[in-house]
Amino acid sequence: MRPYYKDGSVQALAHQTLALAAHLTPTGTAPEDTSxxxxxxxxxxxxxxxxxxxxxxxxxxxxxAGLGRMGRTSYHAAIEAVVTHHEKTTAATPGGTPTPALVVFQVDGAPDAKTPATAALTDAAKNHPALFFSFVGFGEHDNKAFDYLRRLKTPNTSFFHAGPTPLELTDQELYEGVLKNWRP
Structure with missing residues (x-):
């Protein structure tokens, strides 16, 4: 991930996701109140x-920059943190339906431990069906590390390969890739 932090790709994806969130939030929420x-x-x-x-x-x-050296890739830790955050911060919509949430999950390869990652996604699909994880891969198109995401069969996930130069993607290309399979 270091090269993607360094070239601004991670920061850019965060801002593109924020802009997308402003369009996906419930009617009546001012864009400046979106987070x-x-x-x-x-x-x-x-x-x-x-x-x-x-x-x-x-x-x-x-x-x-303040976190020090980061290295390994444990998807399940982040998935569990997202689920916990969603449980704490969202309320059910009228009628008791959980609030839909799109999770843009940026990675540069496969999880170090596939079994816990798959278990966390399977658990999220079963217990939190309103959560949808749209994985965005940064890296070479022929990178075998993305095979895990390409083959993932959980109903709450999709994979969009942003490629080795994600800063070159237009907003439209990114949004179409991220939203391709999400149906709130």
Whole structure:
């Protein structure tokens, strides 16, 4: 992930996700009140923050810089943190239906431990069907590390390969890829 933090790709995806969230929030919510919960992870959850339109443009880069060296990739730690955050911060819609939530999950490869990652996604699909994980892969198209995501069969996930130069994607290309299979 280091090259993608360094070239601004991670920061750019955070801002694109925030812009998307402003369009997906319930009617009556002002765009300036929109926020996106961000979870940075490696072996465990290393840091979290809420990103808003009034935050400095470098907020994600600044958080990352303060976390020290990050390395491994434990999807399940981040998935569990997202589920916990969703449980704490969302209420059911009228009629008791859970609030739908799109999770944009940016990665540069497969999880270090596939079994816990798959179990966490399976559990989320079963117990939190309103959560949808749209994985966005940064890296070479022929990277075998993305085979895990390409083959993932849980009903609450999709995979969009942003490629080795994600900064070159237009907003429309990114949004179409992220939203391709999500149906709130």
């Amino acid at each position: 996106v919960h961000v979870v940075l992870f490696s072996t465990e959850v290393d840091g979290t923050t809420d990103l808003t339109v009034t935050d400095p443009e470098s907020k994600i880069d600044d958080l990352h």
